[in-house]
Amino acid sequence: MSAEDFLAEREAALKAGAPNFGRRASQNAPVAGLGEARDRIDQLRRQFQPRRFGTGYSPAQVDRCFDAISRAVGQNQTLPVSAVAMVTTTFTIVPAGYFEADVEAALRETAGLIRKLGLEKSAAESPTGPDDRAERVRALAATFQARRFGAGYDIVEVDTFFRSIIDFLDRRRPRLPVPVDELDRVHFAETSQGYFNAEVDAAMREIKGML
Known part of the structure; x- marks a missing residue:
């Protein structure tokens, strides 16, 4: 799934009032852990550094993606994709972009947090699925x-x-x-x-x- 697809799915789900996105997940997620999870996601994002030379992931796309995830976690909302789809999110390669390894490691850790909190959409329900x-x-x-x-x-x-x-x-x-x-x-x-x-x-x- 591309970063643009991820964000498009989020916006479309919000506008359509989809039952699996934007709903409060308090019955599944321990609310006491939401603040800590969001803080950790924000901390991971602040660690991204643009390359001085060469190419990397588009900072604009990465920032928008992590903004959307952080807002959803902060509001105790189910995300529109599975953790598998989140880990496989792809970004445009641009000059002076973020180091790919840093972003990918952050996505893996974030996906783990989302799964533990019960805020992910199942792979079977996800529009992109495990493929x-x-x-x-x-x-x-x-x-x-x-x-x-x-x-x-x-x-x-x-x-x-x-x-x-x-x-x-x-x-x-x-x-x-x-x-x-x-x-x-x-x-x-x-x-x-x-x-x-x-x-x-x-x-x-x-x-x-x-x-």
Whole structure:
């Protein structure tokens, strides 16, 4: 789900008076924890820093997204998407944007808070559903950088493996290339000027968590 789609769903739900958004969730969420959750979300947002060089996530889109989440939590309202869809929110890449890793980590923690408070819309009810995971895997794969010096994971091998995951999520293949519980233990061959190992390993851990 893109940031613009997320915000559009929120606005449309508010205007339509949708029963699953904008309703008070006090019967599900512990009100005493709402203030702390909102404070934590605001704290995470204040940690975002724009890159001095290169590109990153659009600050305007990220700020609007976190504003919407913070307001919903502060008002004890159900969000229009599932926690899975929230984690897979994508933003436009722009010069001097926020560091992607900081925003993604904040989204994961925020999604966990939303789930604990009972303020998320279920994946089954969400307009985007769990298939947004494929977009997130594509976004992760697009961030891999090849080393200029030294060895790293074989680029062709990694790209082929990630395409197979995307094909599974897009329902173009019947199963994953390996069982879910083995995703963070996959070993790739190393070649000169391959992908940075740490970036690929972190992506594999995130994918395992979303599946």
